[in-house]
Amino acid sequence: MLRSLMSTNHKDIGMNYFIVSLWGGLMGFSLSVIIRLELGGGGIILGDEHLYNVLVTSHAVMMVFFLVMPLFMGGFGNWLMPVMLGCSDMLLPRLNNLSFLMIPISILVFLCSLVLEGGGVGWTMYPPLVLLDFSSGISMDMMILSLHIAGLSSILGSINIMLTGVLVSVFSGSDSIPLLVWSLMVTAGLVILTVPVLAAALTMLLLDRNFMTSFFDPVGGGSPLLYQHLFWFFGHPEVYILILPGFGIISHVIIEMGGKFEVFGYLGMVYAMLSIGVLGSLVWAHHMFTVGLDIDTRAYFSAASMTIAVPTGIKVFSWLASMYGGVDYKSSFLMWVLGFIVMFLIGGLTGVIISNSSLDSLFHDTYYIVAHFHYVLSMGVIFSMFVGLNYWMPLVLGFAMPEFFLKIHFYLTFISVNMIFFPQFFLGMLGMPRRYIDYPDSMIFWNSFSSVGSMLSVLAILMYMMGLFVCISEARGVMFNGKSVSAMEWSIMPYSGHHSNLEGVLLLG
Numbered sequence: 001m002l003r004s005l006m007s008t009n010h011k012d013i014g015m016n017y018f019i020v021s022l023w024g025g026l027m028g029f030s031l032s033v034i035i036r037l038e039l040g041g042g043g044i045i046l047g048d049e050h051l052y053n054v055l056v057t058s059h060a061v062m063m064v065f066f067l068v069m070p071l072f073m074g075g076f077g078n079w080l081m082p083v084m085l086g087c088s089d090m091l092l093p094r095l096n097n098l099s100f101l102m103i104p105i106s107i108l109v110f111l112c113s114l115v116l117e118g119g120g121v122g123w124t125m126y127p128p129l130v131l132l133d134f135s136s137g138i139s140m141d142m143m144i145l146s147l148h149i150a151g152l153s154s155i156l157g158s159i160n161i162m163l164t165g166v167l168v169s170v171f172s173g174s175d176s177i178p179l180l181v182w183s184l185m186v187t188a189g190l191v192i193l194t195v196p197v198l199a200a201a202l203t204m205l206l207l208d209r210n211f212m213t214s215f216f217d218p219v220g221g222g223s224p225l226l227y228q229h230l231f232w233f234f235g236h237p238e239v240y241i242l243i244l245p246g247f248g249i250i251s252h253v254i255i256e257m258g259g260k261f262e263v264f265g266y267l268g269m270v271y272a273m274l275s276i277g278v279l280g281s282l283v284w285a286h287h288m289f290t291v292g293l294d295i296d297t298r299a300y301f302s303a304a305s306m307t308i309a310v311p312t313g314i315k316v317f318s319w320l321a322s323m324y325g326g327v328d329y330k331s332s333f334l335m336w337v338l339g340f341i342v343m344f345l346i347g348g349l350t351g352v353i354i355s356n357s358s359l360d361s362l363f364h365d366t367y368y369i370v371a372h373f374h375y376v377l378s379m380g381v382i383f384s385m386f387v388g389l390n391y392w393m394p395l396v397l398g399f400a401m402p403e404f405f406l407k408i409h410f411y412l413t414f415i416s417v418n419m420i421f422f423p424q425f426f427l428g429m430l431g432m433p434r435r436y437i438d439y440p441d442s443m444i445f446w447n448s449f450s451s452v453g454s455m456l457s458v459l460a461i462l463m464y465m466m467g468l469f470v471c472i473s474e475a476r477g478v479m480f481n482g483k484s485v486s487a488m489e490w491s492i493m494p495y496s497g498h499h500s501n502l503e504g505v506l507l508l509g
Contacts, residue, residue, distance in 0.1 A: 004016060005101070006097065007097065008089075008093035008094055008096065008097050009089065009093070010078045010079065010081075010082050010089045010090050010093070010096065011078075011079055013074070013078050013096050013097060013100050014074065014075050014076075014077075014078035014079030014080075014396075015075075015079070015396070016100050017070050017071065017074030017075040017078060017100060017103070018071065018075040018079075018396075020066075020070060020100075020103055020104055020107070021066065021067050021068075021069075021070035021071035021074065021075060021103075022067075022071070024062050024063075024066030024067045024070070024107060025062070025063065025066075025067035025071070026461075027062050027066075028058075028059050028060075028061075028062030028063040028066070028067055029063075029457075029461065031055050031058055031059040031062065032059050032063075032454070033454055033455075033457075033458060034055055035052070035055050035056060035059060036420070036450065036451040036454035036455075037451065037454075038052060038055075038437065039437075039439075039447050039450070039451060040447065040448055040450075040451030040452075040454075041444070041447075041448065041451075042438070042439075042441055042444050043438065044437055044438055046437070049437050050117075050118070050120045051118070051120070052120070052437040053120030053121070053122070053435060053437075054114065054118030054119065054120040056120075056122065056435055057118075057119055057120055057121060057122055057123055057143075058110075058114050058118070060122075060123035061110065061123050061143070061146075061147070062110075063377075064123070064238070064242065065106070065147065065150045066103070066106070066107055066110075066150070068242045068377075068381055068385070069150075069154055069241065069242070070103050071385060072184075072187070072242070072245035072246070072385070073154065073157055073158065073161065073184065073187060073188070073191075073245065074099070074100060074103070074157055076180070076184075076245060076249065076388055076392075077157070077161055077184045077245070078090065078096065079392075079396060080180060080392065080489055081161065081164060081165070081180075081181055081184060082164070083488070083489040084178045084180065084181055084488055084489050085164070085165070085168045085177070085178075085181060086168075086488060087164070087168060090160050090161075090164050091160060091163045091164040091167055092159070092160045092163065092164075095156055095159070095160055096157070096160050098156060099153045099154075099156035099157040099160070100153070100157075102149050102150070102152060102153035102156075103150065103153050105149055106146045106147075106149040106150040106153065107146075109142050109145055109146040109149065110142070110143060110146035110147075112142055113138075113139040113140070113142035113143040113146065114139075116137060116138065116139040116142070117137045117139045118139055119135060119139050119140045119143040121134075121135060121140070122435060124231060124235070125143075125144070125205065125231070126224065126227065126228065126231075127205065127208070127216035127217070127224045127227050128216070128217065128218075128224060130205060130209075131205075131208055131209060131216070131217060132209055140209070141206065141209060141210070144202050144205055144206055145206075147198070147202055148199060148202055148203075151195045151198055151199050151202075152199075154191050154195055155191060155192060155195050155196070157188075157191075158187070158188035158189075158191035158192050158195075159188070159192065161184050161185060161187075161188040162185055162188040162189060162192065165177065165181055165182075165184070165185040165188075166185075175266075175267075178248075178252065178488075179247075179248045179251040179252065179263060179266070179269055179270070179273075180245070180248035180249060180251070180252055181248070182248065182269075182270050182273055183244045183245050183247050183248030183251075183273055184244075184245055184248065186244055186273050186274060186276075186277040187240070187241050187244045187245055187277075189277060190237045190240060190241050190244075190277055190280070190281065191241055193237070193281060194233060194234040194237045194238070194241075194281065195234060197230055197233050197234050198230070198231065198234035198235075200230060201227055201230035201231050201234075204216065204227070204230075205227070208222070215227075225288075225291060228287075228288055228291065229284070229285070229288075232284040232285065232287045232288060233281075233284045235284065235287065236280060236281075236283060236284045236286070236287065237277075237280050237281050237284075239280070239373070239376065239377075240276055240277060240280040242377060242381050243344075243376065243377075243380055243381055243384075244273060244276065244277070245384075246340075246380060246381050246383075246384030246385065246388075247273065247315060247384075249384050249385075249387055249388040249391070250319065250337060250340055250341075250384055250387060251263050251269065251319070251322075252391070252487070253333055253336075253337055253387050253388075253391050254319050254322045254323055254337060255322060255487070256333075256391070256487060257323065257326075257327055257328065257331060257333050257334060257337065258322050258323045258324070258325070258326040258327055259326035260322055260326065263318060263319075263322045264318045264319075264321035264322040265314070265318045265321070268314055268318060269314070269315060269318055271311075272311035272312070272314040272315050272318075273311075273315075275310075275311040276308060276311050276312065279304065279307055279308045279311070280308060282304055283301055283304045283305045283308065285297065285301045286301045286302065286304075286305045286355055286357070286360070289301075289357045289360045289361060289364065290360070290361055290364045290365075298357040299357075301357070302355055302356055302357045305351075305352075305355035306352055306355050309348065309351075309352055312348055316341060316344075316345065319337075319341060320341075323337075332390070332403055332406035332407045332410060333387065333390070333391065335407065335410045335411075335414075336383055336386060336387045336390070336410055337387060339379075339383050339410065339413075339414050340379070340380060340383040340384055340387065343375055343379030343380055343383060343417070344375070344376065344379070344380040344383075346375045346379075347372060347373070347374075347375030347376035347377075347379065347380055348376070350368075350371070350372040350375065350425070351372055351376070354368070354369065354372060363428055365433055365434050365435075366427075366428040366429075366431060366432060366433055366434065367424040367425075367427040367428040367432045367433075367434060368424070368425055368427075368428025368429060369428065369434065370421075370424050370428070370434055371421045371422070371424035371425045371427075371428060374417075374420075374421045374424075375421060378417060378420075378421065379417050379421070382417075383413075386409075386413070386464075390406055392489075393471075394478040395489060395490065397472070398478065399471045399472055399475065399476050399478070400471060400476055400478050401467050401468065401471050402467060402470065402471065402476070404467075405463060405464070405466065405467025405470070406467070408463055409460055409463045409464045409467065412456060412457075412459055412460035412463060413457065413460040415453075415456065416453045416454070416456035416457035416459075416460055417453070417457060418453070419449060419450065419452060419453025419456060420450050420453035420454055420457065421450070421453075423446035423447075423449050423450045424446075424450060426446050427443055427446050427447065427450075430442070430443055430446075
């Protein structure tokens with residue numbers, strides 16, 4: 001175990017990221033189930049409104065910072081990037097190991113804050129709620145420190161990804177870089193740009209709480225709006241940090257599934273990702289339409305938010321064109337990919353609706369917003385996560401999941417997540433606010449329906465874990481991968497040792 005933790009080999013570090021992030025994901029998922037149990041019937045079961053808000057906050061932080069970011073950038077990025085680029089390891093192996101070791105430390109500090117009084121302020125941590133007047137315990141300081149450590153880890157990992165990708169592209173040309181690597185490089189650029197801004201905001205919060213400054217306290221001349229601008233300058237690009245690696249994964253699986261050598265419109269896909277990265281950094285105040293922005297500011301942020309739909313549409317239609325003519329309709333991967341596209345489209349189209357500042361004034365902080373971002377995250381990101389795990393499992397573990405389990409898991413997941421989140425659009429239009437532990441009896445039907453879906457999603461996760469246990473315990477090895485010759489990572493099959501491509505790779509084409 002110590003060898004694994006101290007390793008500077010990209011495959012060991014990638015596997016460590018996979019294990020830690022999946023543990024964090026199960027933790028965050030279990031918190032969401034408790035939330036839905038509370039909301040499944042009228043009245044208060046937990047007995048404490050603060051405890052409910054602690055669960056909501058912790059669920060969000062665990063899923064965003066301790067599942068998706070480590071899994072995509074640390075797991076898929078570390079394991080696959082050197083193999084796809086034909087190099088033996090990441091450019092900075094020791095920095096790679098340091099960035100991983102910060103994640104378990106960050107999780108431990110966060111869990112310490114959770115088992116104390118907890119920080120029930122929402123994952124956005126808005127002042128004045130987060131200041132000493134309303135959150136006086138040490139728990140909030142530990143939560144802020146935990147996010148500091150996780151942010152530093154992601155910055156170090158992103159520097160490594162960016163330098164590795166840029167160095168290879170200088171020698172081999174940018175037109176030969178796989179789309180997953182492009183997506184990871186754009187994501188790394190967003191992390192390097194925005195996470196330091198979050199770190200500045202969190203540092204000012206710590207100073208306000210412990211050193212009597214007034215950056216965000218109006219009594220001392222500060223402004224809570226300053227915090228919102230700083231946080232959302234990170235918070236909105238964070239959405240694209242989460243989803244962009246998923247775009248890369250979906251592109252690779254569609255190439256394979258459609259029997260193509262490359263995705264339809266490779267250059268358009270690359271520029272679409274770059275456009276999403278740039279535009280996503282310029283629209284942060286659409287989260288703040290209700291704070292009193294003037295009409296011109298709201299008009300700009302509404303228009304800019306709608307503009308992101310253009311490169312996103314390019315990607316969706318390129319995926320559909322890539323699938324045309326060669327799809328295996330019996331494949332479980334087709335189900336997951338189509339499920340991803342449909343769910344992401346619903347999330348994206350509802351995003352266009354609430355990018356309108358007038359409509360957002362009505363929907364702000366209702367369950368309509370919860371449903372919207374969960375269709376992008378709980379379905380878009382998580383579906384692409386399962387696609388990637390299933391597709392590259394033979395490469396990483398040397399085992400393949402039985403198709404039966406993959407299909408059953410898909411059906412259960414698809415039905416359950418739609419049962420959970422589609423009714424929340426109705427609840428939002430009825431006016432049910434977010435982060436409330438109780439609600440009027442008129443909303444009990446859709447809340448109960450949503451909670452039944454949550455119980456079904458538990459069954460889906462258990463089915464996946466059972467399939468994983470079966471494939472590992474039976475050692476269902478892969479004798480022939482049958483993958484496209486354009487997918488260079490499969491050239492190291494069967495399961496290779498610590499390093500691949502030590503002698504270099506010559507690409508002919």
